[in-house]
Amino acid sequence: MKIAVDAMGGDKAPEVVIEGTAEALELYPFMDIVLVGHEQRISHLLKHHGITNHPRLRLVHAEQAIAMNEPSMSAVRGKKNSSMTICAELVQKGEADAVVSAGHTGAAVAATTFRMKLLPGVERAGIAAIMPSTKGHFVFIDAGANVDCKPIHLAQFAIMGEIFAKSMGVHRPKVGLLSIGEEDVKGNDLTKEAFKMLSTMPINFIGNVEGKLLYERVADVVVCDGFVGNIVLKSSESLAKAISFWIKKAFTKNTLRQASAILAKNAFKELKEIADYEEYGGAPLLGVNGVCIIGHGSSSPKAIKNAIRVAGEIVKFKVNEHITARLAECGIAVKGHGN
Amino acid sequence: MKIAVDAMGGDKAPEVVIEGTAEALELYPFMDIVLVGHEQRISHLLKHHGITNHPRLRLVHAEQAIAMNEPSMSAVRGKKNSSMTICAELVQKGEADAVVSAGHTGAAVAATTFRMKLLPGVERAGIAAIMPSTKGHFVFIDAGANVDCKPIHLAQFAIMGEIFAKSMGVHRPKVGLLSIGEEDVKGNDLTKEAFKMLSTMPINFIGNVEGKLLYERVADVVVCDGFVGNIVLKSSESLAKAISFWIKKAFTKNTLRQASAILAKNAFKELKEIADYEEYGGAPLLGVNGVCIIGHGSSSPKAIKNAIRVAGEIVKFKVNEHITARLAECGIAVKGHGN
Structure with missing residues (x-):
């Protein structure tokens, strides 16, 4: 199994990426890693971690890197030699099974969709984030790949999320649709149509999931469009950060509270x-013809190492083959789409 | 000033509503309150709080009440004698200046829109929630009144939010559009069009506000459609509840931590x-021709008392007159709409 790693992607790249790669090489002996990045800029880091001539590491030079603030489309079109694009090309050419990047999310979506294409019958790829809740984790899809979705896209995301949840050991995953009320008549035009479609599919569809129950894990998979998904994911991160700020403030106010915190x-x-x-x-990023793991921009070495592990697990579980088969089974593979 | 209070609205109505009303009567001597509810069901509560014959309290009987789980439209159409509908009628007939209800949000929106109608030039009313952040509060509109919005609705929400922020003392409020990236090209079809419209208006528009910055208060007013708004508001409440659950769990794990918590x-x-x-x-609920304050379903007496105070402040500040004037000034009053 070969995993292509974008050495230049992420706020603290290439340092943390190389460190995470070195850890993965040590921990996962069944994996080969193709590190894609600027040779000169990473050679001393490889040396530092003692992996310069590692038998399971191949280095591929990339002249360019996509910065976090570049517009995705123009970055992917303009920088044909970027580490992200080369990673996607490696999968396209069969030289790698998966890509891992903690870089620009939009660029990763664009590069993999352009190069690797989509799975047969898939109209849009979706980002499947794993979210915490008071009763364990759940899959949240689409966390930001597609801003303007049609009902068929949400129906396909449901299948992708279902297969991903199964790959993590959930039996007959419960699938919910993020909306503003429990009843089928509640929602916007998009979710009302998607509700009808999901109701006819042979899946464990539990209906609408309201925002107020999101973190109580009423479903194993929660489906929404990428605009709502990105905003929910990011505003939740923002709120968690704010609460952590308030906690710190409250617990440093006086000596008694500081002692309590200790x-x-x-x-x-x-x-x-x-x-x-x-x-x-x-x-x-599910739905692309190949495996692509998008890491958080501020990924640590541990996060990179785990992203590489997750990529391997998805390859091993044959998530893509299952998605293709299940879309056909559910009658929602769209002809003429995908590879 | 006369405030109509829906005695039957809320999870713990009528008990908490009557208690909050009694507090408001005591605290705000400049206000008259019209309590709308089922006479027999509330008379003992009025007695209990010693306000049965209060000189500034008028009681209006309502035979029906709208339950929290009824579909809003059919509830408002079917229950013409519900406390919520009668409250809205009192404003329509000029017998009250404002309505306060902690009941069914959808029913409150429908009842006030049907009875009180909208302000001249307004196409849709929007719920303006006050949200906390690490740098003080901000106005979040629309928090759930309209699920399918057009760009003009978001532009009008911006004005309503601006005036509401001004009524709370913010000078030249910064207005942001909730979206998925900073640049004007980022967003869905709705926000991209709304961005263009907001850019041409004589307001302090600061562009898109991303989810990741929501709780850092980069803007005084954040505008979005009611579908996204409801989900962000409710999922944030859900996350705060989950974090509070995790904190409790962590701080009760052993005696040392329990001591620290004390x-x-x-x-x-x-x-x-x-x-x-x-x-x-x-x-x-801004944009309706009259003042309507929607309380949280689980409102306490204190929340009811404060909702009554807020209703009074909005009447006093003449928020509606300012909105009407400002819509015209910004060239986004829609002819043939509203009252």
Whole structure:
């Protein structure tokens, strides 16, 4: 199994990416890694981690890198030699099974969709984020790949999310549609149509999931369009950050509270770990013909290492083959689309 | 000034509503309150709080009440004698200046829109929620009145939010559009068109506000459609609840942590107060021809009392007159719409 890693993607690239890659090489002996990045800029880092001539590491030079603030389309079209684009090309040419990038999400979506194309019958790829809840994790799709969706896209996301949840061991995943009320008549034009479509499919569809129940895990898979998904995901991160700011402020106000915080330092550590995306490493972009894991921009070495692991698991579980078969089974593979 | 209060609206109505009304009567001597509810069901509560023959309280009987789980449209059409509908009629007939209800949000929107109609030039009313952030509060509109919006609706919400922020003392409020990227080209079809419209208006428009910055208060007013708004508001409440659950779990795990929690009990109290909607009491439904404050379903007496206060402030500040004038000034009053 070969995983292409975008050495130049992420806020702290290439340093953290190389460190995470070195950890993955040590931990996962069944994996080969193709590191794509600027040779001169990464050679000392490879040396530092003692992986310069590692037998399971291949280095591919990329002259360019896509910055976090570039418009995705023009970056992908204009920078044909970017590390992200070359990663996608490696999968396209069969030289790698999966791509891992903690870089520009939009560019990763565009590059993989252009180069690797979509799975047969798939109209849009969707980002499947893993979210915490009071009762364990759930899959949240689309977390930001497609802003303007049609009902068929939400129906296809439901299948992708279902297969992804199954790959993580969930039996007969419950699928919910993110909306503003429980009843089928509640929602916007998009969700009302998607509701009808999902109701006719042979899946474990539990109906609408309201925002107020999102973090209570009423479903194993929650489906929404990428505009709503991105905003929910990012505003949740923003709120968690704000709450953490308020907690810090409250617990540093006086000596008594500071002492209390020291006593309970393990409690704070545990709280931090709950929403720790480092554990999942990244979110798969499902629906593309190949495997692509999109890491958080601020990924740590641990997050990179875990993103590489997740990529391997998705390849191993044959998530894509299952998606293709299940779309056909559910009668929602769109002819003339995908590879 | 006369405020109509829906005695039957809310999870804990009529008990908490009557208690909140009694507090408001005592605190706000410049207000008359018209309490609308089922006479027999509330008479003992009025007696209990000693306001049966209060000189500034008028009782209006309502034979029906709208339950929290009824479909809004059929509830409003079918129950012409519901407390919510009668409240809206009182404003329509000039017998009250404002309505306060902690009942069914959809029914409150439908009843006020049908009875009170919209302000001249307004196409849709929007719910203006007050949200906490690390740098103070901001106005979030539309928090759930309209699921399928057009660009003009978002432009009108911007004005309503601006005036509401001004009524709370913000000078030249910064207005942002909730979207998925900073640049004007980022967003869905709706926000991209709304961005263009907002850019031409004589307001302090700061462009898109991303989810990741929502709780850092980059804008005084954040505009979005009611589908996204409802989901962001409710999923944020859900996340805050989940975090509070995790904190409780972490701080009760062993005796040391329990002791620490006791030491820091004021810190926890302060944290709870940050997101305390009781302080704002409720969110105004802006754009209707009259004042309507929608309280949280689980409103406490304090929340009801504050919702009554907010209703009075909006009447006093003449928010509606300012909105009408400002829509015309900005060239986005739609002819043939509203009253």
